[in-house]
Amino acid sequence: MIKDQNLPENENDVLLSLEDVWKIYPMGEVEVPALKGITVEIKKRDFVAIIGASGSGKSTMMNLIGCLDIPSKGRILLKDQDISQFSESDLATFRGKTIGFIFQQYNLIPTMSAFENVMLPLEFQEIDDRTASQKAKEILAFLGLADKIHHLPSQLSGGQQQRVSIARCLVTDPEIILADEPTGALDSVTGKNIIEMLHKFWKDDGKTIIMVTHDSNLAKYANTTIELKDGKIIRIQENEVD
Amino acid sequence: MKLSKCLKHALNMVLHSKLRSWLTILGIVIGVASVIAIVSLGEGLEQSLTEQLGDLGGDIITITPGFSRGGDIRSGGDIRFAPEGTGAQATDEETVLDRTDVQALRGLPDIELIDTQIRGNVDVSYLGKSGSVSLTGVDQKVWSLITTNEIREGRMLNSADQNVIVIGGGLADSFFDQPLGINKVITIEDSAFRIVGILDDGSNSIVMPIQMAYQLLDDKEKDVYDSLVVKIRDEDNLDAAIEKIENKLMITRHVTETDRDFSVSSGQQMNKMRSEMLGSMSAFLTAIAAVSLLVGSVGISNTMFTSVLEKTKEIGIMKAIGARNKDILAIFLFNAGLIGLAGGIVGVILGIILSGVMPYLMSDIPLARGGTYVSVDIILIALSVSVLVGIIAGFVPAYQGSKLRPVDALRYE
Numbered sequence: 001m002i003k004d005q006n007l008p009e010n011e012n013d014v015l016l017s018l019e020d021v022w023k024i025y026p027m028g029e030v031e032v033p034a035l036k037g038i039t040v041e042i043k044k045r046d047f048v049a050i051i052g053a054s055g056s057g058k059s060t061m062m063n064l065i066g067c068l069d070i071p072s073k074g075r076i077l078l079k080d081q082d083i084s085q086f087s088e089s090d091l092a093t094f095r096g097k098t099i100g101f102i103f104q105q106y107n108l109i110p111t112m113s114a115f116e117n118v119m120l121p122l123e124f125q126e127i128d129d130r131t132a133s134q135k136a137k138e139i140l141a142f143l144g145l146a147d148k149i150h151h152l153p154s155q156l157s158g159g160q161q162q163r164v165s166i167a168r169c170l171v172t173d174p175e176i177i178l179a180d181e182p183t184g185a186l187d188s189v190t191g192k193n194i195i196e197m198l199h200k201f202w203k204d205d206g207k208t209i210i211m212v213t214h215d216s217n218l219a220k221y222a223n224t225t226i227e228l229k230d231g232k233i234i235r236i237q238e239n240e241v242d
Numbered sequence: 243m244k245l246s247k248c249l250k251h252a253l254n255m256v257l258h259s260k261l262r263s264w265l266t267i268l269g270i271v272i273g274v275a276s277v278i279a280i281v282s283l284g285e286g287l288e289q290s291l292t293e294q295l296g297d298l299g300g301d302i303i304t305i306t307p308g309f310s311r312g313g314d315i316r317s318g319g320d321i322r323f324a325p326e327g328t329g330a331q332a333t334d335e336e337t338v339l340d341r342t343d344v345q346a347l348r349g350l351p352d353i354e355l356i357d358t359q360i361r362g363n364v365d366v367s368y369l370g371k372s373g374s375v376s377l378t379g380v381d382q383k384v385w386s387l388i389t390t391n392e393i394r395e396g397r398m399l400n401s402a403d404q405n406v407i408v409i410g411g412g413l414a415d416s417f418f419d420q421p422l423g424i425n426k427v428i429t430i431e432d433s434a435f436r437i438v439g440i441l442d443d444g445s446n447s448i449v450m451p452i453q454m455a456y457q458l459l460d461d462k463e464k465d466v467y468d469s470l471v472v473k474i475r476d477e478d479n480l481d482a483a484i485e486k487i488e489n490k491l492m493i494t495r496h497v498t499e500t501d502r503d504f505s506v507s508s509g510q511q512m513n514k515m516r517s518e519m520l521g522s523m524s525a526f527l528t529a530i531a532a533v534s535l536l537v538g539s540v541g542i543s544n545t546m547f548t549s550v551l552e553k554t555k556e557i558g559i560m561k562a563i564g565a566r567n568k569d570i571l572a573i574f575l576f577n578a579g580l581i582g583l584a585g586g587i588v589g590v591i592l593g594i595i596l597s598g599v600m601p602y603l604m605s606d607i608p609l610a611r612g613g614t615y616v617s618v619d620i621i622l623i624a625l626s627v628s629v630l631v632g633i634i635a636g637f638v639p640a641y642q643g644s645k646l647r648p649v650d651a652l653r654y655e
């Protein structure tokens with residue numbers, strides 16, 4: 001399914017491209033266009049920050065990139081494959097292996113412990129229990145949660161919950177990390193912690209990261225900033241980052 | 243996701259479900275409990291009937307005067323256990339069985355023995371206490387060869403016997419203040435009789451030579467019988483023998499199929515009748531139970547719709563991290579099956595308790611006298627049906643949940 005695995009890696013490889021993507025929500029009689037002809041290419045090992053006012057279409061764009069939704073018009077190519085060609089179940093498997101999500105509200109399953117939450121994506125991939133639980137524990141320990149693995153989300157602080165959700169995202173070793181306002185619910189110190197963590201995954205582990213944020217202070221961690229307004233890209237800016 | 247994992251997550255969901263959703267398993271609980279109780283009652287009844295009727299003897303035929311379409315519910319042996327008046331007396335009161343009939347039957351080669359019997363109620367007294375019991379007068383030469391009753395103590399009647407009786411175990415043990423034993427003398431309608439045998443049963447009955455019985459039962463005419471009990475030579479020819487007896491008697495009594503005035507029945511026939519009765523009764527009760535299971539399944543369906551709705555967000559999360567539709571479907575189906583199973587288990591426990599106390603609560607109802615019996619089979623059947631009901635009831639909501647689009651599900655609050 002995945003074509004370019006054996007090709008030599010190239011810094012400028014295009015990982016993701018949106019070609020004239022529209023998303024139109026039917027709202028009763030009227031139609032609300034949330035995205036109006038987005039065309040953009042995101043390369044492997046980019047750290048992209050998507051900024052823009054509330055309602056400008058940032059989350060809508062993230063959902064499309066994350067294969068959680070399909071465009072009304074236009075094409076989305078992920079690793080050279082048109083995602084609209086996938087069957088629903090292939091898309092789910094592909095999504096599970098390729099993309100990791102970090103949500104603003106953490107979106108942990110409240111009835112499962114931190115450990116069980118992190119195990120979940122591996123279980124969907126039918127990875128054997130021993131490997132899976134070893135991986136999950138390693139990652140939780142790496143994120144400083146070794147002593148919290150049996151806690152339920154409700155027994156953790158916001159920052160800890162977000163770290164659990166990051167562990168859940170990383171445990172499948174995804175190529176792309178999608179983070180929709182990952183620090184939105186956290187105080188600025190904890191938020192900065194989280195961002196620095198993402199920055200490290202990008203820099204040291206070569207992950208491609210796409211992050212939505214309101215905060216221009218956080219946007220400067222990214223090497224590319226895309227600004228949306230009323231469903232259109234009004235600016236793409238390359239940043240200097242260390 | 244592996245099915246075992248789906249089951250694990252489903253179990254987790256069940257364990258974390260709210261009290262409210264537990265209430266909806268009530269329908270299943272009631273359905274299963276009533277099925278267990280009903281079936282245990284039926285099986286208990288069947289067992290006690292088999293015990294009672296099992297030794298009726300396949301070679302015994304009873305002939306009684308009168309005829310009704312319903313047949314004759316009377317024991318083929320000696321002691322009737324059906325309530326007074328259950329016998330067929332639909333036709334003319336004048337119809338009787340007498341010596342002519344006996345003569346006619348003697349001509350049939352299929353018949354080995356004929357016992358002539360009369361019945362009535364008599365007053366008995368012993369050591370100043372008295373009461374009324376049923377008396378059967380039998381042809382003492384034949385009775386011991388035909389009867390299916392067993393002797394517990396003493397002996398059967400024999401041809402030389404005059405003023406002696408055989409009594410039922412109940413009469414011997416508990417009818418009077420003091421138990422009766424062999425060679426004790428009791429007074430029946432002012433005459434003294436010596437006990438020579440005690441039957442191995444619980445009845446309050448007396449068996450004595452028919453000639454003595456005629457003297458005690460004033461309203462009985464000599465050589466007129468209340469029933470003829472016949473033993474045939476070959477058990478396998480029962481049906482043929484019954485037919486021959488019927489044809490012979492119709493000829494000698496000058497009646498036809500339409501105006502016949504006597505009934506012929508066998509223990510086998512009665513067994514069949516009883517089990518048919520039982521069958522239709524339990525079919526009726528099972529229908530009631532099925533309705534409550536149906537109500538239960540609506541409850542589960544309702545719970546599942548609510549549960550899928552409540553878990554919409556979680557479905558979205560799971561889909562985002564790689565769950566396929568069929569994973570979601572499996573988790574929710576297992577969940578529904580487990581809810582059904584939980585209802586089934588509670589129902590089985592309740593049903594066993596119910597079937598334990600039922601015989602005491604309904605001791606006045608003849609149906610409950612047999613006691614109850616809960617078999618492993620019925621428990622397994624009940625549990626599998628509950629799981630099945632759960633899964634069927636949960637299918638539509640689970641399917642809907644599995645079809646949710648990830649964006650929509652994630653947006654749900």
Ligand SMILES: Nc1ncnc2c1ncn2[C@@H]1O[C@H](COP(=O)(O)OP(=O)(O)OP(=O)(O)O)[C@@H](O)[C@H]1O
Pocket residue numbers: 025026027032033034052053054055056057058059060061
């Ligand atoms: N499911 C939907 N149905 C109808 N309209 C929608 C839906 N989702 C989004 N919209 C509309 O599309 C537009 C873009 O929404 P989107 O959630 O992408 O904004 P956003 O940039 O993420 O805003 P915020 O910063 O507040 O999260 C908004 O006008 C919103 O009302």
Ligand SMILES: [Mg+2]
Pocket residue numbers: 058059060
């Ligand atoms: Mg948003």
